[in-house]
Amino acid sequence: MNASLGRRAVAEAVGSAALVAVVVGSGIQATELTRDVGVQLLANSLATVFGLGTLIALLGPVSGAYFNPVVTLAAWLAGRHSEDGPTARDVTVYVPAQIAGAVVGALVADAMFGKPLVQWSTHDRFAGHLWLGEVVATAGLVLLVVGLARTDRSHFGPVAVASYIGAAYWFTSSTSFANPAVTIGRTFTDSFTGIAPGSLGPFIVAQLVGAGLGLGLVLAVFGRTAPAQNTPAPFPGEPEFAHTP
Numbered sequence: 308m309n310a311s312l313g314r315r316a317v318a319e320a321v322g323s324a325a326l327v328a329v330v331v332g333s334g335i336q337a338t339e340l341t342r343d344v345g346v347q348l349l350a351n352s353l354a355t356v357f358g359l360g361t362l363i364a365l366l367g368p369v370s371g372a373y374f375n376p377v378v379t380l381a382a383w384l385a386g387r388h389s390e391d392g393p394t395a396r397d398v399t400v401y402v403p404a405q406i407a408g409a410v411v412g413a414l415v416a417d418a419m420f421g422k423p424l425v426q427w428s429t430h431d432r433f434a435g436h437l438w439l440g441e442v443v444a445t446a447g448l449v450l451l452v453v454g455l456a457r458t459d460r461s462h463f464g465p466v467a468v469a470s471y472i473g474a475a476y477w478f479t480s481s482t483s484f485a486n487p488a489v490t491i492g493r494t495f496t497d498s499f500t501g502i503a504p505g506s507l508g509p510f511i512v513a514q515l516v517g518a519g520l521g522l523g524l525v526l527a528v529f530g531r532t533a534p535a536q537n538t539p540a541p542f543p544g545e546p547e548f549a550h551t552p
Contacts, residue, residue, distance in 0.1 A: 315370035316400045320408035322366045323374045327412030327492040328419075329358030334500035335420045347499060352476035360469035367464060375486040376402045377518040381449045382456070385525060392456065402488075409492030417496050428494050428501025432481065433509065440481035441513035442520065447471060448485050449521025450528070457529040487511045 310318070333354030337347040363372040371393065373379040379393055379401050386392030393401060414424055451471050455461045475483030484490045484502070490511060494504045502510065 310369050316404040318366045318370035319401045320404040322362045323405040323408030323488055324412035326374050327409045328416045330355055331413050331416035331496050331500050335498050338499045352473050356469045356473035360465045364465040376488055377514050378452055381518050381522055385453045405488040406491055409488040413492040413495040426497040428497045428503050430501040431503045432506040437481040438509050438513040440479035441510055442517040444475045444479045444483035444485040445514045445517025446521040449518050450524045453525045487514055
């Protein structure tokens, strides 16, 4: 990744905004088209899969296309002794950019559908089984992203990460937020995909716990040291050929 830190931060902000706009916008659209909750979730998850995969493929070569504070932090912790992944300085810049972008994305989605620009969500998600769902979803996401980097398969990121999130919509009780920035952004919309501000704290704690568990699984499965590489590897969405002469 040869872009300046400023350009990379912009890419993270734009990607996070677009991701939340896809999640919230497709949720609003689905609820306006059908009252069947299953169909609503199907439409929402499919839009997220396609949108996320596209964003990773597009912005991966610029910033790595993390769009997620816990994944950014996990990638830094896992790659501290290699040239791959973000640096500590990147983390301190990426995380605020991701959160700001997520909030903007929710506001844009509401505005596109004629909703109040800021309307706090009343969708209560305060329950232990939902927090467990967030732990599981986030742990799996961290294992996937860091595992792809460890095995030099980061070029599968656009398909693999989007596919995992799409599946986790359905196999987790929380519908897989797995992202503190997205979680914060979704408090700003009182729609199908929103989360009440009072439910925010436990969700983020669960995501942090899941990230730690995911890193533990990386150590258990792949070992402590990332494989040596001759050139900086893309992470998680950049094609391998981007660094070839």
